[in-house]
Amino acid sequence: MQEPTVFIVDDDAAVRDSLTLMIEQAGMHVQSFENAKTFLNAYQPNFFGCVIIDVKMPGMDGLQLQEELAWRKILLPVIFLTGHGDIPMSVRAIKGGAIDFLTKPVIREKLLICVRAAFTEAKKRLSDATQNREITTCLTKLTRREREVMLLAVQGHSNKEIGSYLGISYRTVEIHKSKIMQKTGANNLLDLARIARESELSE
Template sequence: MTELPIRPLPKIFVVDDDASLRKSLMLVLEQEGMAVSAFHCAEDFLAAELPQSRSCAIVDMHMPGMNGLELQETLIRKGIALPVIILTGYGEFSASVRAIKSGAEDYLVKPVAREKLLVAVHSALAKSEQMLGIADRRQQARQRVEQLTQREREVMQLAINGASAKEIARNLNISHRTVEKHKSSLMHKTGSTNLLDLVKLATESGLAYGDHSEP
């Protein structure tokens, strides 16, 4: 019998300068079978190695040095796909709104109720899995496109913009037969079967097709 691969435990990062709160959150999450790492400041957290698996961060809004909102914005700016749950104090509604508008997955008011904590964490982990799937598809799409030559990229760019084979030939000053050769080659390299596949590939790769440099 083939053994199923063991799925790694979800990883939760707790970033808060309150040692007692860190300990309390870690206890609850570990009881739920989650792996937890705690940090007393945003700077230490950013210096840590983040796993490429289901994970999320629970971050205090107010900490010495970089605050929770700044940490969240830093993660977004660095392209780190990690859902963030913000911890706020009672009455900090405006801060919570700013966090959500900036991309936070959720916010929790301290003291944190166990039930609300777990609901927020499970929601963030589901978002993490979705984000990882998108990132994986984008990486695969990039790898396919990067196999193409400069001319194949040019043909692909024109094709997904709706140009016919004759228009592509005229635009690139090549023969219709050469266009068809390039199209056949790029379809094979990218694993595409039709134009819709190419459009989807272009969208998923997130590449700027104005750059026709050789891969």
């Protein structure tokens, strides 16, 4: 896994320089951008770390950028930084998944605590995304019939009920289940239910 980077998006050059200095002195990598458009144009799928976003910016503001990141399924955790925050704004930011909502001038230690928490969250999100991709890959190996059997099994139906519903024999259901377990790597029905839930197959 590559070293995490703090991406700063703020239209104030002095703020960008100050934040960059604080974060680099803590031994972390930093990249800064003057507005949301510049950051989005520079974004690469291998970006890893977190993004510190100023709320009030010309063009696309910080909250709009947060929504755009979510829409593009960009997993970078967000820390907001603002000189004019208010309660409704901070509530909207946190509800949108932001790690924290800090006001300028920010205290160095508080900033670094937030960044480290964001890095931890970034690792979790990356791990979850990797696991979900692996699950999706496993499920693509299933035949249509196997997916039907899997869905009914995780809903709690017995082999006899599944066979009756699908018009196949009890033995055939057992064979399908065995292949499903093998293809998904599930150890038991609970494990299979988790895989179905995480892949949204059971919804």
